[in-house]
Amino acid sequence: MFKISSELIDRELLIENIKNNHAGALVTFEGWVRDHNQGKKVSSLEYQVYAELAILEGEKILKEAVEKFNLHHIECVHRYGHLSLGDTAIWIGATATHRDDAYKASRYVIDEIKFRLPIWKKEHYVSDEAKWVFCKDHHTHVHFHEEDYYQKQSKLVDQSKLKNAKVLVVGAGGLGCPVLQSLSAAGVGEIEIVDFDTISISNIHRQFLYSPDVVGEKKAVVAANRLQAMNPFIKIKATDLQLDESNVVALTSNRDIVIDCTDNLSTKFLMHDACFINKTPLISASIYKFEGQMRTFIPGKDFGCLRCSYEKTPKDSFIGNCNDVGVLGSSVAIIGSIQANEALLFLDRGGNNTASDTLLLNLSTLEQMKLKNIKKENCQVCLGKISIEEDNLELIASEFNFNEVELIDIRDKDDSSIECYIESQKKVVLYCHRGIRSKELVASLRDRGYSHFYSLKGGARSL
Ligand SMILES: [Zn+2]
Structure with missing residues (x-):
């Protein structure tokens, strides 16, 4: 088990916890507070930790070690707060049938913790001002603060609004990748990715979150991991599920916004109807060859809905998708980026002024057109007075x-x-x-x- 603690570490108790008769070896590692660093005399240390994330990541590392090295048990405690010289800052104990596994596991865990955990270290010196320390072996986020991430955008948007936002992104493909990258990097606090597809080699030219080494893996899971590595300050959830009549209403409820990055009409209409039931704003986009379009739906406002124009869901064969007609990665990325931009501005401003039109953008000629959305009187979908039934097909x-x-x-x-x-x-x-x-x-x-x-x-x- 991984713990963080402000108390002194009790070695005896920890060893007692992992003692068992099947184990032939116990290897422990301790990291201590030493009295010097890079020529300076150190008087004490201070650790700051992003607790929630550190515990999650710490547990993950221990689980990996147990699986990799066939361990019986492993315990790890990391201190935070103010530490004196000689204090134990981190304690790791691993038991295994054979010593070799226990040695390797303990080395693995300390290296991964140094590399992956959001723990910041401040050194207090005998004759100098205290400093947050950048260690050369940490080339991750661990020595930076959250606000530094958003320094360049916080003049334009209210970061706390983005941080408090809950967003659902359906589809982690050509549109979904740029949407997810922009939203994660911008610090949208909670993002759930719904996609049931696996990565294939023909996706990579336009789905920039993936690479050949993850072909065959689940898109939602790979995307979530990569985005989390890019921004550890947000929560990302991967949901490996096909959106359908049975789950769409629940998935689209309690969100500040839903972003439709799917490529088929039946799912688009389904998600659209559910968003109107839940009164959840929806940003939907699609692309056909070089012609992209994007529309924001705001239930409860006077901007109309898809059903104002199409009472019945059109057949998917009505438009082609990129499997049939082809698509350029740069084109679809532009349309996805416009969706992300709309979403960020919407979250910041609590609405946007583009919902009255559908944007049509031709990436081949750069022609742009805004089509006024149609609003039908007494449209039941606009009023949210519809239900979604399972079709049993x-x-x-x-x-x-x-x-x-x-x-x-x-x-x-x-x-x-x-x-x-x-x-x-x-x-x-x-x-x-x-x-x-x-x-x-x-x-x-x-x-x-x-x-x-x-x-x-x-x-x-x-x-
Ligand atoms: Zn309507």
Whole structure:
């Protein structure tokens, strides 16, 4: 267990905690307050700690050590506050079956703690003014203060408003990456990332948070880790989940703003409806080749909603997505950056003056246009008087028996190829890459009265 403490460290008690009969070795490490540093006589030390984050990161390091080195137990205590010469500033004790593991673990833990923990050290000298110390082996944030991060923007925005904000970002792809990078760097206090996709090599040219070494890993998790490393002063949560009818209302509630960085219409409309139910502002964007668009929705204000123009959710095939038509990383990054800019200004000002129009920006010609948003009288969605019902079109892979259904891959087939299953006596479960095209196809089959068709939720990736 990792602890921070302002009290003297009790070695005997700590050893008692980790003592066990299976262990053949105990290795302890102690860091002491010494009386000199870089030619100066030191009289005492002072540690300041960002407690919440330090404990989280400390626990993470210990867990890594247990897994890496096959430990039985590990304990670590780091002091904070004022320490005298000779005091133990940090104590680490690791037990393992064999000594080699215990030695390596103790070395690993002290190195990682020095490198990763948000703990600041101030040295008091015998004949000089006290100073916060920058150690050469710490090339992280640990010796900087939070306000220094935001020095250059705090003249323009109220940092405390950003810090107190809770934002949901749906989609950690081409739009999501620049949005997340800007919001994290700017110090938005709580950011939750929802994405169920994994990273593929063809994402990296436009999704700048990822690199080839993380291909195959979950986007939400990798993004959260990288952003947290960039700004340790904010809270980032990764939610590896597909947004759907069952979770969208809960996910979009209690947020200051929701940012839509998805690339399909069914999810966009779903999120939009849920935001109007919850009265949560929404910033939505999309791009088609070089044509980007962005719109801010503010429920409760007179700016209209998507349903004022489209009562029914248009089919995804209505527009292409970047899988079909291609996209340039720089283009999508510009549109994402505009979304992030809107979000930051919205959080700072408690609203913005752009919600009456939809921005259209052509990245090939640099033509820009603002389209007045349409507001329909008595639109029920605008009034939030709608509910989101589960459509029962999808099945989850873990919830059916593969022997009892016909599981059909439609990825390389056209829609007509499923006609031969029209008379099937079994449930027919269709799947494509991500479960979006298959769901659309199932919806049209249901409209024709074929109730035995289902779509596999999450598509081929969920198998
Ligand atoms: Zn409306």
